[in-house]
Amino acid sequence: MRTPDDKRVTLTFYSYPTKRLTMRWKAKVTFEPGSVDDSLATVTLVDGEETPVPRAWFEVAGQRIDIRDGRGELRCGDFVKGKHETPIWVHRKGMLPIPGALTFE
Amino acid sequence: MTDKEWFELVKSETDEGWKLVWERVIAPESRSQRSAELMRRYSITDGDLMGMLYDEMIARRKIDLYRGEGSFEGWLRRYVRGFILNADPNKHGEISIEGAHADAESGDEAMAIPVNDRQVVMREVWDMTHRCFQDLWSSDPERAYIHILKTRFHLSSEEIKDFLDVSSAANVDQIFSRSVKYMREAWPRLERQRVHMG
Numbered sequence: 001m002r003t004p005d006d007k008r009v010t011l012t013f014y015s016y017p018t019k020r021l022t023m024r025w026k027a028k029v030t031f032e033p034g035s036v037d038d039s040l041a042t043v044t045l046v047d048g049e050e051t052p053v054p055r056a057w058f059e060v061a062g063q064r065i066d067i068r069d070g071r072g073e074l075r076c077g078d079f080v081k082g083k084h085e086t087p088i089w090v091h092r093k094g095m096l097p098i099p100g101a102l103t104f105e
Numbered sequence: 106m107t108d109k110e111w112f113e114l115v116k117s118e119t120d121e122g123w124k125l126v127w128e129r130v131i132a133p134e135s136r137s138q139r140s141a142e143l144m145r146r147y148s149i150t151d152g153d154l155m156g157m158l159y160d161e162m163i164a165r166r167k168i169d170l171y172r173g174e175g176s177f178e179g180w181l182r183r184y185v186r187g188f189i190l191n192a193d194p195n196k197h198g199e200i201s202i203e204g205a206h207a208d209a210e211s212g213d214e215a216m217a218i219p220v221n222d223r224q225v226v227m228r229e230v231w232d233m234t235h236r237c238f239q240d241l242w243s244s245d246p247e248r249a250y251i252h253i254l255k256t257r258f259h260l261s262s263e264e265i266k267d268f269l270d271v272s273s274a275a276n277v278d279q280i281f282s283r284s285v286k287y288m289r290e291a292w293p294r295l296e297r298q299r300v301h302m303g
Contacts, residue, residue: 002267009258009268011250031268061246080270083247101239102249104257 001080003035012105013060013088015048015098023098024048025090027058029074037077045070045090059089108177115177116168123159130181131155134189143189154185236295237288247271248284255281 003009013027030042045053045067052070059065061082065072091097106114106125114122134140135151144150158181162168171180242249250269254260262274262281271277 001270004260004264004268007258007260007264009254009260011253080268083250083269084245086243086246102242102246102253103235104238104253 001035001037001076003031003033003076005034008033012103013100014103014105015090015100018048018098021048022051023095025053025056025098025100026050027060027090027100029060029079031076035076037075037080039076040073041076041079043067043072043074045072053090053092055093057089057091059087059091061085064091109173112168112171112173112177115162118163126158126181127155129178130185131158134182134185140186140189147189149189154188157188158185233292233295234288237291240291240295241284241287244287248280248287251277251280252284252288 008030010028010030013029015023015025018024025045025047027043027045030044032039032041035041043058043065045056045058047053053067054069056067057064058067058072060074061079062085063074063078063082065074088100088102089097090100111122111125115126116122131151131154135144135154144154161184167184171177238249238252241252247269251265251271254265254268255262260268262277265271265277266274269277271280
């Protein structure tokens with residue numbers, strides 16, 4: 001895989017709406033220009049109040065990304081390998097896992 | 106009770122008449138999908154609607170404009186809807202229903218009762234687009250990724266081919282056109298579901 005040399009691409013994923021804002025989440029996966037298989041895409045994860053999630057697993061493209069202080073990393077090649085994987089979840093200790101979806105943002 | 110009797114009760118400011126206004130006009134209208142959304146956005150309560158209607162009908166004697174054509178309930182509801190649709194503070198700087206009412210006295214323009222609200226319609230379209238997109242995602246996430254990379258990031262088919270390791274740019278085009286077709290077909294189905302559920 002190779003991303004365009006002159007464009008940064010950020011995919012945004014949102015949780016399905018929940019009553020409590022702290023249960024919601026928003027994840028952004030950013031591919032830097034010219035990323036290849038071994039490059040790392042940056043993942044940021046905040047809750048519904050825009051607070052970085054201190055500790056979580058973000059499940060996307062068949063990968064479980066370790067999130068600490070709202071940040072994590074995803075190997076670009078792994079993302080492409082899992083491009084057909086449907087499940088998107090955020091797992092936080094002591095909270096119900098909340099599913100989400102890719103959005104246009 | 107006939108419309109004429111109800112009209113007289115409202116006009117003479119009796120509790121019975123106004124209680125029916127609440128039950129038949131204000132309560133159902135403030136629960137209707139379109140009005141409820143606008144009321145929430147413009148911070149209007151059903152109490153505000155009742156106060157407005159009382160003020161307009163009694164204090165300003167707008168009730169005399171009712172000519173008995175059509176139901177009294179429908180006439181009042183149209184009045185309330187016009188008030189809500191025109192309550193956008195960005196549009197007027199203040200809340201006003203004058204231009205919205207068919208019986209206002211400012212010529213032809215007064216007849217232009219807004220029948221829909223662009224923002225509400227846009228929101229519904231946006232919601233439906235997301236539903237269709239989620240449907241597309243469930244069919245195959247790769248289609249959704251290609252759709253986003255094409256329409257949101259304006260990547261060429263060649264760039265998407267390299268990004269997602271698709272076999273050829275022509276294949277990207279094919280997947281994209283299928284995804285558009287899929288969403289077009291999903292729209293009426295999801296719209297029917299939404300209406301059915303709603």
